[in-house]
Amino acid sequence: xxxAQIHVTVNGTVYEAAVEPRLTLADFxxxxxxxxxxxxxxxxxxxxxxxxxxxxxxVRSCLMLAVQADGREIATVESLAASDGxxxxxxxxxxxxxxxxCGFCTPGFLLAVxxxxxxxxxxxxxxxxxxxxxxxxRCTGYQSILRAVHLAAxxxxxxxxxxxxx
Amino acid sequence: xxxxIPNRLEDLPVEELRWVGRHVRRREDPSLLTGRTExxxxxxxxxxxxxxxxxxxxxxxxxxxxxxxxxxxxxxVTAVVTGADAQLWCNPARTAPxxxxxxxxxxxxxxxxxxxxxxxxxxxxxxxxDALELIEVDYEPLDPVVDPFAAMDPESPLVIEDKGTNVxxxxxxxxxxxxxxxxxxxQVFTESFRWNRLGANPTETFGAVCAWDPLTLDLTVHxxxxxxxxxxxxxxxxxxxxxxxVNVKSHPHGGSFGGKGGARGATIACLxxxxxxxxxxxxxxxxxxxxxxxxSQAWDRHYEASLAVDEDARVTALAxxxxxxxxxxxxxxxxxxxxxxxxAFTGPYTIPVARYDLTLVATNKVPASPYRGMGPPPHFxxxxxxxxxxxxxxxxxxxxxxRRNFIPPDQFPYTIPSxxxxxxxxxxxxxDSALDLAxxxxxxxxxxxxRTEGRIVGVGVASAIEPGVFDWNAxxxxxxxxxxxxxxxxxxxxxxxxxxxxxxxxLEGQGQYTLVSxxxxxxxxxxxxxxxxxxxxxxxxxxSFGPGGSRxxxxxxxxxxxxxxxxxxxxxxxxxxxxxxxxDEIELRDGRFRxxxxxxxxxxxxQLAGTMLARSDLxxxxxxxRPEATHVWTxxxxxxxxEEGRAKxxxxxxxxxxxxxxxxxxxxxxxxxxKYALADDCGTRLNPVVVEGQTEGSxxxxxxxxxxxxxxxxxxxxxxxxxxxxxxxxxxxxVPALDxxxxxxxxxxxxxxAKGCGxxxxxxxxxxxxxxxxxxxxxxxxxxxxxxASPHRVWELLRRSEGPS
Numbered sequence: 025x026x027x028a029q030i031h032v033t034v035n036g037t038v039y040e041a042a043v044e045p046r047l048t049l050a051d052f053x054x055x056x057x058x059x060x061x062x063x064x065x066x067x068x069x070x071x072x073x074x075x076x077x078x079x080x081x082x083v084r085s086c087l088m089l090a091v092q093a094d095g096r097e098i099a100t101v102e103s104l105a106a107s108d109g110x111x112x113x114x115x116x117x118x119x120x121x122x123x124x125x126c127g128f129c130t131p132g133f134l135l136a137v138x139x140x141x142x143x144x145x146x147x148x149x150x151x152x153x154x155x156x157x158x159x160x161x162r163c164t165g166y167q168s169i170l171r172a173v174h175l176a177a178x179x180x181x182x183x184x185x186x187x188x189x190x
Numbered sequence: 191x192x193x194x195i196p197n198r199l200e201d202l203p204v205e206e207l208r209w210v211g212r213h214v215r216r217r218e219d220p221s222l223l224t225g226r227t228e229x230x231x232x233x234x235x236x237x238x239x240x241x242x243x244x245x246x247x248x249x250x251x252x253x254x255x256x257x258x259x260x261x262x263x264x265x266x267v268t269a270v271v272t273g274a275d276a277q278l279w280c281n282p283a284r285t286a287p288x289x290x291x292x293x294x295x296x297x298x299x300x301x302x303x304x305x306x307x308x309x310x311x312x313x314x315x316x317x318x319x320d321a322l323e324l325i326e327v328d329y330e331p332l333d334p335v336v337d338p339f340a341a342m343d344p345e346s347p348l349v350i351e352d353k354g355t356n357v358x359x360x361x362x363x364x365x366x367x368x369x370x371x372x373x374x375x376x377q378v379f380t381e382s383f384r385w386n387r388l389g390a391n392p393t394e395t396f397g398a399v400c401a402w403d404p405l406t407l408d409l410t411v412h413x414x415x416x417x418x419x420x421x422x423x424x425x426x427x428x429x430x431x432x433x434x435x436v437n438v439k440s441h442p443h444g445g446s447f448g449g450k451g452g453a454r455g456a457t458i459a460c461l462x463x464x465x466x467x468x469x470x471x472x473x474x475x476x477x478x479x480x481x482x483x484x485x486s487q488a489w490d491r492h493y494e495a496s497l498a499v500d501e502d503a504r505v506t507a508l509a510x511x512x513x514x515x516x517x518x519x520x521x522x523x524x525x526x527x528x529x530x531x532x533x534a535f536t537g538p539y540t541i542p543v544a545r546y547d548l549t550l551v552a553t554n555k556v557p558a559s560p561y562r563g564m565g566p567p568p569h570f571x572x573x574x575x576x577x578x579x580x581x582x583x584x585x586x587x588x589x590x591x592x593r594r595n596f597i598p599p600d601q602f603p604y605t606i607p608s609x610x611x612x613x614x615x616x617x618x619x620x621x622d623s624a625l626d627l628a629x630x631x632x633x634x635x636x637x638x639x640x641r642t643e644g645r646i647v648g649v650g651v652a653s654a655i656e657p658g659v660f661d662w663n664a665x666x667x668x669x670x671x672x673x674x675x676x677x678x679x680x681x682x683x684x685x686x687x688x689x690x691x692x693x694x695x696x697l698e699g700q701g702q703y704t705l706v707s708x709x710x711x712x713x714x715x716x717x718x719x720x721x722x723x724x725x726x727x728x729x730x731x732x733x734s735f736g737p738g739g740s741r742x743x744x745x746x747x748x749x750x751x752x753x754x755x756x757x758x759x760x761x762x763x764x765x766x767x768x769x770x771x772x773x774d775e776i777e778l779r780d781g782r783f784r785x786x787x788x789x790x791x792x793x794x795x796x797q798l799a800g801t802m803l804a805r806s807d808l809x810x811x812x813x814x815x816r817p818e819a820t821h822v823w824t825x826x827x828x829x830x831x832x833e834e835g836r837a838k839x840x841x842x843x844x845x846x847x848x849x850x851x852x853x854x855x856x857x858x859x860x861x862x863x864x865k866y867a868l869a870d871d872c873g874t875r876l877n878p879v880v881v882e883g884q885t886e887g888s889x890x891x892x893x894x895x896x897x898x899x900x901x902x903x904x905x906x907x908x909x910x911x912x913x914x915x916x917x918x919x920x921x922x923x924x925v926p927a928l929d930x931x932x933x934x935x936x937x938x939x940x941x942x943x944a945k946g947c948g949x950x951x952x953x954x955x956x957x958x959x960x961x962x963x964x965x966x967x968x969x970x971x972x973x974x975x976x977x978x979a980s981p982h983r984v985w986e987l988l989r990r991s992e993g994p995s
Contacts, residue, residue, distance in 0.1 A: 063393075063394065063444065065393045065394065065444075065477065066913070067478075073393055100225070119219040119223060122879050122882075122883050124219065124222055126222075126392070126443065127442075127444070130223060153923055156922040157923050160914070162887070163887045164886060164890075165886035165887040165888070165889055165925050166925050168883060169922070
């Protein structure tokens with residue numbers, strides 16, 4: 025099968041790659057770039073485990089082709105923690121509130137919450153439920169995830185306040 | 191040799207516990223949160239090929255021809271296997287009941303939609319799937335066997351012709367004088383119920399990478415495997431090789447809930463590897479494969495039950511008839527789920543006699559598998575509906591009716607009619623905690639007000655037992671006669687005093703590596719960070735079964751505490767030699783080995799281990815110089831099953847009471863949960879936050895079970911739920927906030943008094959939700975007898991309640 029040349033930025037690194045047009049973005053990230061933190065749970069766009077950010081918007085990478093990512097900026101779960109290993113406030117909040125058990129769906133949740141808090145660091149419970157409604161978790165029963173998102177929002181607000189005062 | 195394992199928290203050798211029993215953050219989380227944890231689909235081995243499986247589109251058809259020559263020549267393809275290869279290199283799958291297995295690839299005919307027919311190994315999954323399209327299979331469709339009652343008709347087509355019947359097992363188990371109790375009862379209530387197929391659906395499906403050397407026949411399997419040692423034995427049996435040729439390395443997996451299955455796919459990957467000269471072959475089941483034909487589908491049940499009560503509203507007998515549709519073969523071990531109710535047949539009640547009329551039937555559906563709870567959840571759904579039907583018939587409040595029939599605290603250990611022994615419990619206290627938390631009387635007032643407004647509101651109160659720490663003997667009636675399930679751990683100290691614990695199971699979500707670290711850190715009074723937990727493959731690990739049957743928290747505690755005890759004895763012997771004392775004069779306290787009554791004469795763990803490793807010449811004679819010890823724990827006092835299936839099987843019996851209020855939308859039949867409160871008692875909570883997480887997750891699965899999860903087949907056995915758009919697992923918007931209360935009655939028989947709690951609330955939730963639904967419907971004169979009570983079913987009941995229009 026003929027290949028198409030793409031130019032993408034993933035977690036701040038620029039990649040030039042030749043890919044089959046049918047290659048999904050999820051398989052490109054996992055297989056070609058070895059960014060295996062993005063997980064594939066259903067491959068039909070329901071479970072949300074494969075959620076990544078494309079130009080800041082949460083996207084199901086199983087439903088997007090790698091060629092559609094040409095020229096775009098992608099962020100995966102690998103981009104969240106600082107290079108010294110410090111967890112992102114959203115990750116910290118999930119750890120503190122036991123917002124994960126097996127952890128397979130977690131990268132998708134983290135990125136969906138990331139998009140939410142980027143746009144609204146003080147979301148209502150209703151808005152949080154609306155956003156998380158597109159992410160399936162089979163372990164936690166969601167209660168601890170809801171607690172984690174509220175805590176994450178508080179942490180993000182605190183960071184922003186600190187930054188504003190700096 | 192048996193050694194003493196501490197039964198109480200205060201028996202641990204420290205003044206103050208710093209970790210065990212406290213809310214401890216999980217050590218596994220940073221790796222999971224950053225995407226570093228290596229799940230099976232992240233594994234890449236040199237030369238690895240990718241497998242795709244061609245599956246039957248028919249539920250029942252004869253295979254009249256198969257041609258794979260084009261696929262073999264397709265780009266990137268290294269190997270293709272069909273039923274002919276399976277005949278050459280494979281045995282029929284082991285099953286329960288015995289003798290209901292087929293080969294991993296269909297040969298003469300297919301028996302369910304999605305049954306594997308051929309498979310390809312290629313350089314990528316994309317190319318492997320391309321090649322599948324080039325395989326020609328000729329089918330001659332046969333009449334499918336769909337309904338289990340029709341399947342029992344001697345004229346029915348047969349799923350496995352050689353068996354001469356579709357009935358896999360038919361037996362009546364009678365425990366006590368049931369007929370007499372029914373005849374002498376003040377009242378007998380009888381009703382029938384239907385529990386439809388549902389299943390685990392972990393967010394990660396099954397996957398494996400298999401390498402089977404055609405010369406040595408050595409087999410290595412990496413996989414998302416819940417029970418690596420059992421999985422290894424299964425592959426050895428399937429492939430006809432000695433068990434010591436198989437090495438299984440389980441990877442952290444994305445949930446399991448008993449429904450990881452995957453045995454067939456792994457065996458197929460093994461065949462492909464052999465044909466590809468031993469190259470590793472990766473098989474990752476996709477979600478559609480999982481939903482169509484994976485190791486998920488459980489509990490396809492038709493029930494009839496009778497409950498006898500005397501003049502004092504005490505239940506005097508329970509009789510249950512179950513016809514369980516196990517699908518095409520016994521390879522998924524779904525039959526175990528029909529046996530496990532024996533471990534808690536009469537629930538939390540003092541019902542003195544019981545009968546179980548059990549029929550297991552083969553049909554052209556996917557072979558049934560385990561699912562969280564392994565069978566009692568539907569049984570308790572039935573029992574608890576019967577309790578409510580009786581309470582309604584006797585005009586007694588359902589909570590009070592249960593209270594009157596609870597096993598009282600002074601009767602433990604308590605042996606139930608089906609033979610198992612419950613270790614301990616405080617059932618009334620749990621009931622009162624749940625009723626208080628829910629504000630039960632207030633809920634009843636709200637309900638009465640709502641009814642005057644014409645709203646359809648109900649309150650359910652249900653109680654169930656969670657059997658904990660499984661033993662094979664619980665499943666003797668379906669052909670699993672063994673007793674004893676080992677779990678081992680090795681604890682070693684290095685020259686700097688750092689501690690490593692080696693175990694045989696992979697991370698799955700329940701925080702067991704954190705628990706292991708908590709136990710060791712408190713035993714030797716070190717920081718959690720001083721303890722590392724390492725998982726070994728089956729050829730190196732101490733004997734291990736892994737998670738399952740609500741066992742691992744208790745079992746690994748026994749293994750770790752036993753290994754710590756053995757290590758402490760060794761270190762004490764070394765300390766005695768170095769401090770010129772007798773070994774029995776040495777005591778371990780707060781991480782120091784001290785000579786009793788000789789203040790200041792003491793040594794620490796690191797110092798002792800360092801001496802052992804560096805100066806074995808200084809050690810007393812007969813001391814093994816490795817600062818390391820292994821303990822293999824099995825549940826004490828288990829007994830082989832008798833003729834009627836009675837055994838001391840599950841070691842612990844946790845108990846819960848759930849109180850649920852629902853409101854039903856009269857226009858849509860949609861059931862909304864407006865209040866959910868629960869109290870539960872699973873003994874000592876070793877890491878309360880993890881226990882709570884298990885409860886919350888299990889309630890969600892129970893709500894899915896009660897209200898919408900269902901594998902639907904049409905009347906020709908075609909599956910209709912093959913995507914997550916059709917098979918509905920709960921989202922955040924389907925699960926209400928939970929109020930939770932805790933009662934702690936430590937088990938007298940287990941490490942630190944903990945009881946099995948991993949399966950948890952799913953034992954009680956479906957029963958409680960359905961009690962609430964039926965409480966809501968009762969004034970309308972209709973009853974929801976079928977689970978899930980999905981909107982269309984409830985809507986139809988509402989229409990029926992209005993009478994003929």
